[in-house]
Amino acid sequence: GSTASPPALAAKSTLLTRVRSLRSGEPEASQLHVTSAIEQLVSESAGSVGPLQPYCAQQLNGKWRLLFTDSPPATTDAPFWRRPLGDVHQVIDMREKPWLMQTCTGAPSFATTTAELVTVEGSSSLIDVRYLETRTFGLMSQSNDSRGSIEFLYIDSDIIVMRGNRGNLFVLEMVDRGAGVPRVRRGGRSFYRGQQYFAGMVQGVDMALDNKSLGRSAELLDNLTPNL
Numbered sequence: 001g002s003t004a005s006p007p008a009l010a011a012k013s014t015l016l017t018r019v020r021s022l023r024s025g026e027p028e029a030s031q032l033h034v035t036s037a038i039e040q041l042v043s044e045s046a047g048s049v050g051p052l053q054p055y056c057a058q059q060l061n062g063k064w065r066l067l068f069t070d071s072p073p074a075t076t077d078a079p080f081w082r083r084p085l086g087d088v089h090q091v092i093d094m095r096e097k098p099w100l101m102q103t104c105t106g107a108p109s110f111a112t113t114t115a116e117l118v119t120v121e122g123s124s125s126l127i128d129v130r131y132l133e134t135r136t137f138g139l140m141s142q143s144n145d146s147r148g149s150i151e152f153l154y155i156d157s158d159i160i161v162m163r164g165n166r167g168n169l170f171v172l173e174m175v176d177r178g179a180g181v182p183r184v185r186r187g188g189r190s191f192y193r194g195q196q197y198f199a200g201m202v203q204g205v206d207m208a209l210d211n212k213s214l215g216r217s218a219e220l221l222d223n224l225t226p227n228l
Contacts, residue, residue: 004045004156011041012159019068019171031070038161038169042153049125049152056155057094063179064090064160064172071168090172092117093181096190100181101129111136114181114192125152129165132192 004012015037021029049056066088086106093100099117104110112135118128129148154161160172182193 008041008045011037011044012154012156015041015161015171016067016159022068034068034171035070035169038153038171041161045154049155056152057099059155059157060092060152060160061094061177061180062092062174063176064092065175066090066170066172067159068171069168071164071166071170089175091179091181093179093183095180098190098192100183100192102181109136116192120149126150127152 015034018029018033018037022031022034085108089104091100091102091104093102094117100114101117102112102114104112113131114133114135115129115131118130120126120128127150129150131146131148133143149165151163152160153163158174160170162170162172164170183190184193185191
């Protein structure tokens with residue numbers, strides 16, 4: 001559903017039609033057709049992305065499927081076992097702090113990358129992305145201290161259009177409104193259920209540790225909780 005103006009709804013319909021044509025391999029479809037439709041939608045819905053908390057945050061919560069990006073796949077030159085098959089999904093969890101985002105790929109590597117989302121002062125649509133960890137095969141994990149940003153260009157209950165810090169565009173559609181990122185609670189606070197936050201909890205701190213301390217704490221944690 002959407003409360004967008006009729007021109008914005010028409011632009012959204014055009015965008016989705018062109019995305020589906022591109023995904024199905026229709027000969028007349030092209031990335032340029034999709035990006036021009038994105039520009040039209042953003043133009044027709046200018047100012048529609050309000051403060052991310054609380055209204056837009058409610059619309060962003062859930063599991064989204066990546067429909068389109070003009071970003072080249074990071075796994076293009078990777079070995080075959082790292083090239084994902086099927087759809088890429090993104091879970092955005094802004095129900096409580098910290099806000100979390102988890103990007104998930106399917107077989108064969110079943111990789112997940114989890115990040116914390118932090119608002120940028122003075123902007124209602126820009127978010128800092130602070131990466132926490134990357135997991136492969138659902139088991140092996142490594143800390144990831146890189147950073148980026150995303151700008152939300154269009155949000156409604158069905159689709160998101162956003163731009164990454166390198167200028168690449170992304171279109172996602174909602175698939176599961178109830179999905180969230182795994183969390184635990186300690187002392188009345190919420191933590192991501194992953195290596196960095198668990199390592200911090202073992203040592204009794206709430207901040208990310210340096211890699212050396214992180215490795216020692218994670219090893220201790222693995223001995224205590226091998227199934228996590």
